[in-house]
Amino acid sequence: MQFLVAVILPLTTLAQQYGTCTARNGRGGECINTKTCANSGGTSDPANLCPGDNSIQCCTYGTCKNSKGVTGICQPTSTCKGSSDPANLCPGGNHIQCCTVGSTPTGPGTSKPINTMLTGLADILRGAGLKVVEVAGWKTRGHGVMASVKGIIVHHTAGSSTGDYPSLATVRDGTSGLAGPIAQLGLGRSGTWFVIAAGRSYHAGNTLDDSIYGNNNAIGIEAEGVGLPATDSGHAHWPEVQYQSYVKGVKALQKAYGVPTARVLGHKEAAVPKGRKIDPNFSMAEFRAKLG
Ligand SMILES: [Zn+2]
Known part of the structure; x- marks a missing residue:
């Protein structure tokens, strides 16, 4: 579906039309023009993770601290598996918000490590x-x-x-x-x-x-x-x-x-x-x- 949209729209309107992605750094990102990404302080992943030509790459952003001081990652709200903080803590549009994960125990694990190094x-x-x-x-x-x-x-x-x-x-x-x-x-x-x-x-x-x-x-x-x-x-x-x-x-x-x-x-x-x-x-x- 996203691909079809990309095909029928003129190139200049495509910046937000390619959807989200997961870059090789494991972060959720958005498929946008590499220049737009750089201008927002993001990093483009050159791997073939997005539709469109090479100028459209998976753009991810840096870390952030949410309003409670918890460290997270600036990413599209739709890719956040935890909670997105709507305060203006990240570059880019409103859809890029500070995402923090693991605030509550999840998964079936008995020891349930949460936001921690696996030193065991x-x-x-x-x-x-x-x-x-x-x-x-x-x-x-x-x-x-x-x-x-x-x-x-x-x-x-x-x-x-x-x-x-x-x-x-x-x-x-x-x-x-x-x-x-x-x-x-x-x-x-x-x-x-x-x-x-x-x-x-x-x-x-x-x-x-x-x-x-x-x-x-x-x-x-x-x-x-x-x-x-x-x-x-x-x-x-x-x-x-x-x-x-x-x-x-x-x-x-x-x-x-x-x-x-x-x-x-x-x-x-x-x-x-x-x-x-x-x-x-x-x-x-x-x-x-x-x-x-
Ligand atoms: Zn492997």
Whole structure:
């Protein structure tokens, strides 16, 4: 529908006609002209997240404090999963308001972390008998706090074919196009867990439901793997010790945060549009069956 509108309107009237989006930084934004975005102090995400030509990109805004002094993000009211403060606290039009989330406990989690760093991650995994490496600085690393833990997203790194966890630097520090951390947890080929960040990490991108699977609300696990063969079936192409550790670690996280198995998704299942991601390259049905 939005696409049709875009096609029949003259270009000059399109600034507000492309709707909302979620940028790779996990923030809700609006698809507008990059210059209009810059003029409002916003940041345009060059990934192909919006209809229209390259001049129309997903524009997100910075952080804010609402009238009660709670830190939030300036974003379109329709993308706010918490409450939008109508006071004039953000750049742009009235539809861009200071959005704060997590003021009340949500989701099925037993420990229900709210707007906090997940500083218990290492202990949770160690408590399950897993080998854990705490990466220096992890307790304070993240793009802000986690709003909650309602989902767990299972990834593979598509990294180098040698070494236990050669993707560590990338997952911790990011890439030229995406700032790290890009997941809270890493899983080496030996089954060793790497605890990388306690805060929000840029692993999910656009999802089926960002209030469960978005970066604010889902833990991301990047397991080392070359990503081949590109298949949905079985797990025979994964080292058994790594696969069993994956199952055990996710189980421990589910128990700690009360995440039901139905909310443990592969990135390929959570990502929208469908087909945007292929990871992990094992059967998620089999994986969830093992979680019980
Ligand atoms: Zn992924």
